[in-house]
Amino acid sequence: MENFIVSARKYRPASFDTVIGQHSITSTLRNAILNKQLAQAYLFCGPRGVGKTTCARIFAKTINCMNLQPNAEPCNECESCKAFNSGRSLNIHELDAASNNSVDDIRGLVDQVRILPQVGKYSVYIIDEVHMLSASAFNAFLKTLEEPPAHAIFILATTEKHKILPTILSRCQIYDFNRIKVPDTIEHLKRIAAKEGVQAEEEALNVIAQKADGAMRDALSIFDQVVSFCGKDLTYDKVIENLNVLDYDYYFKLTDLFHDGKVAETFLLFNEIMEKGFDAGNLVSGLGRHFRDLLVAKEEVTVQLLEVSASIKERYLKQAKTVTSEFIFDALKVIEQCEMQYKMRVEKRLCVELTLIKLCQINELKKKALA
Numbered sequence: 001m002e003n004f005i006v007s008a009r010k011y012r013p014a015s016f017d018t019v020i021g022q023h024s025i026t027s028t029l030r031n032a033i034l035n036k037q038l039a040q041a042y043l044f045c046g047p048r049g050v051g052k053t054t055c056a057r058i059f060a061k062t063i064n065c066m067n068l069q070p071n072a073e074p075c076n077e078c079e080s081c082k083a084f085n086s087g088r089s090l091n092i093h094e095l096d097a098a099s100n101n102s103v104d105d106i107r108g109l110v111d112q113v114r115i116l117p118q119v120g121k122y123s124v125y126i127i128d129e130v131h132m133l134s135a136s137a138f139n140a141f142l143k144t145l146e147e148p149p150a151h152a153i154f155i156l157a158t159t160e161k162h163k164i165l166p167t168i169l170s171r172c173q174i175y176d177f178n179r180i181k182v183p184d185t186i187e188h189l190k191r192i193a194a195k196e197g198v199q200a201e202e203e204a205l206n207v208i209a210q211k212a213d214g215a216m217r218d219a220l221s222i223f224d225q226v227v228s229f230c231g232k233d234l235t236y237d238k239v240i241e242n243l244n245v246l247d248y249d250y251y252f253k254l255t256d257l258f259h260d261g262k263v264a265e266t267f268l269l270f271n272e273i274m275e276k277g278f279d280a281g282n283l284v285s286g287l288g289r290h291f292r293d294l295l296v297a298k299e300e301v302t303v304q305l306l307e308v309s310a311s312i313k314e315r316y317l318k319q320a321k322t323v324t325s326e327f328i329f330d331a332l333k334v335i336e337q338c339e340m341q342y343k344m345r346v347e348k349r350l351c352v353e354l355t356l357i358k359l360c361q362i363n364e365l366k367k368k369a370l371a
């Protein structure tokens with residue numbers, strides 16, 4: 001049987017132009033390479049799974065490529081590139097500071113830095129999760145960072161920039177990576193689905209992208225998970241079932257019921273949702289997101305912020321026309337109160353039910369206040 005390689009590894013970009021959603025970073029790095037203006041230390045910051053390590057590896061490969069392309073991309077064919085692509089290159093050293101954070105670990109690295117690379121021009125040292133280094137390890141490293149030998153380049157990566165000492169920050173060129181936008185994630189998943197022979201509904205991929213919340217690695221792992229559950233036919237229904245995501249339809253229906261003040265029907269629908277095994281707390285945060293999206297859908301200038309598929313967007317635009325902004329604000333207030341109390345409450349279900357009643361009362365109370 002063929003070994004299964006997880007998609008996040010299988011589809012790790014091998015060149016700058018296949019990195020999604022980090023265009024300003026990849027083009028700056030390429031320009032630096034073209035203009036031969038390499039810094040000796042870089043700091044890549046940003047959320048997890050957005051391409052920091054990937055870009056660090058591409059950068060290391062590119063500056064060692066023996067046949068650099070005119071657009072500052074690696075050739076991916078020379079000996080050096082091949083060694084990089086198969087993980088055999090001696091010009092790249094990766095240290096995961098999360099699990100190797102002692103002074104000894106750093107000393108080992110510092111000793112290595114002095115050695116000239118046997119092949120290629122540069123030795124690149126990638127230190128992942130650099131904020132995890134102990135204070136003494138940081139200090140041991142600082143000297144090397146101050147006066148690195150000409151052949152050494154450091155790429156430090158972190159998800160927590162605020163934990164990096166100013167002495168380190170001031171010695172690095174800093175790049176802030178973005179979370180990846182939902183539509184970009186969907187496009188990427190589409191291409192991968194096609195390569196894997198998976199038929200996927202756009203709505204299904206949208207659910208995956210939403211769940212990944214800007215991290216491409218998460219998007220790819222969730223994709224693998226749902227493919228192993230649903231097979232090669234990814235429908236919206238199967239994906240929401242597998243990921244335990246509540247169908248948008250429920251949020252739209254509940255909002256209509258709140259607006260019409262229909263308490264009994266709201267309770268029945270809530271009961272149906274609970275019987276599906278859905279978490280009441282998640283329903284409340286889902287409602288919060290829904291009303292936020294409705295608010296966004298109300299204004300022409302903000303509509304583009306909606307990260308949903310075209311058909312769902314239509315529904316948002318339609319529902320947004322049926323409610324006032326004031327109704328949305330009031331609903332958001334009620335939901336926020338519930339979220340604050342929810343964790344502390346023992347009777348969680350009751351807490352949510354009372355919230356649903358309050359949501360159903362918004363319009364009635366308004367009418368009374370006006371009368």
Ligand SMILES: Nc1ncnc2c1ncn2[C@@H]1O[C@H](COP(=O)(O)OP(=O)(O)OP(=O)(O)O)[C@@H](O)[C@H]1O
Binds near residue numbers: 011020048158159220
């Ligand atoms: N911008 C991106 N474009 C395409 N694929 C990406 C991107 N970011 C991440 N990936 C996918 O996710 C995997 C993991 O990404 P990577 O290790 O570069 O993330 P990271 O930002 O370094 O995360 P961490 O901080 O958790 O180490 C890659 O192998 C790749 O498949």
Ligand SMILES: [Zn+2]
Binds near residue numbers: 065066068075078
């Ligand atoms: Zn090459």
